Amino acid sequence: MIKLTDKNFDSKVINSKCIYLVDFWAEWCNPCKGMFSILEKLSAEYKGQLKVGKLNVGKYPEIAARFNILSMPNLLFFKNGKVFEQIIGIEGEQKLLKKIKDILQESQMLKEEK
Amino acid sequence: MNEPLELTDDNFEQEVLNSDLPVLVDFWASWCGPCKMVGPIVEELAKEYAGQLKVGKLNVDNNGKIPIKYGIMSIPSLLFFKKGQVVEQIIGAVPKKSFVEKLEKIL
Numbered sequence: 108m109i110k111l112t113d114k115n116f117d118s119k120v121i122n123s124k125c126i127y128l129v130d131f132w133a134e135w136c137n138p139c140k141g142m143f144s145i146l147e148k149l150s151a152e153y154k155g156q157l158k159v160g161k162l163n164v165g166k167y168p169e170i171a172a173r174f175n176i177l178s179m180p181n182l183l184f185f186k187n188g189k190v191f192e193q194i195i196g197i198e199g200e201q202k203l204l205k206k207i208k209d210i211l212q213e214s215q216m217l218k219e220e221k
Numbered sequence: 222m223n224e225p226l227e228l229t230d231d232n233f234e235q236e237v238l239n240s241d242l243p244v245l246v247d248f249w250a251s252w253c254g255p256c257k258m259v260g261p262i263v264e265e266l267a268k269e270y271a272g273q274l275k276v277g278k279l280n281v282d283n284n285g286k287i288p289i290k291y292g293i294m295s296i297p298s299l300l301f302f303k304k305g306q307v308v309e310q311i312i313g314a315v316p317k318k319s320f321v322e323k324l325e326k327i328l
Binding site: 133169178 | 252
């Protein structure tokens with residue numbers, strides 16, 4: 108999982124050629140820390156199709172404000188520099204993985220239709 | 222003049238949990254837009270309910286322990302404490318009326 112900052116956010120996420128999943132988290136949000144291992148797994152499984160990064164909102168507040176992040180954990184899915192999906196709050200691992208897989212599949216299908 | 226008190230991980234127990242008065246705690250962050258709408262409301266309440274209610278603000282980025290203890294995941298989050306226990310809460314920016322309704326229940 109890539110560590111995102113205010114310096115690398117645009118070059119990594121906004122200019123990414125593949126789908127980028129950004130996990131906005133905070134030091135003060137304990138459940139956020141439980142998401143990391145799930146996202147690491149996902150990132151390995153979808154290597155080449157999906158990039159995964161995490162952004163600490165307390166350290167990089169400009170980015171959090173830019174995307175109006177108020178609840179943690181907060182997952183934003185970017186495609187071609189734009190947010191196309193969002194998952195807010197904690198979910199069980201299985202439920203979360205299914206949700207993310209569905210989102211990825213759907214976006215893949217859209218691509219094929221074009 | 223009663224200004225909201227600045228709460229920290231260190232003074233929380235003494236100022237909030239051991240307070241004789243009920244306490245309203247505003248969990249906020251400097252980068253959070255809606256927190257700026259709630260801030261002035263909380264300041265007004267500190268003045269209007271002086272003597273009946275203690276009001277404090279806790280910056281979640283500077284104080285990590287207390288937000289974890291209370292499971293804070295959204296900001297602004299407002300917790301109402303009475304005798305060391307959370308008795309009411311508000312999540313997100315809401316009008317002053319909603320604060321007053323909660324306060325009338327607990328004061």
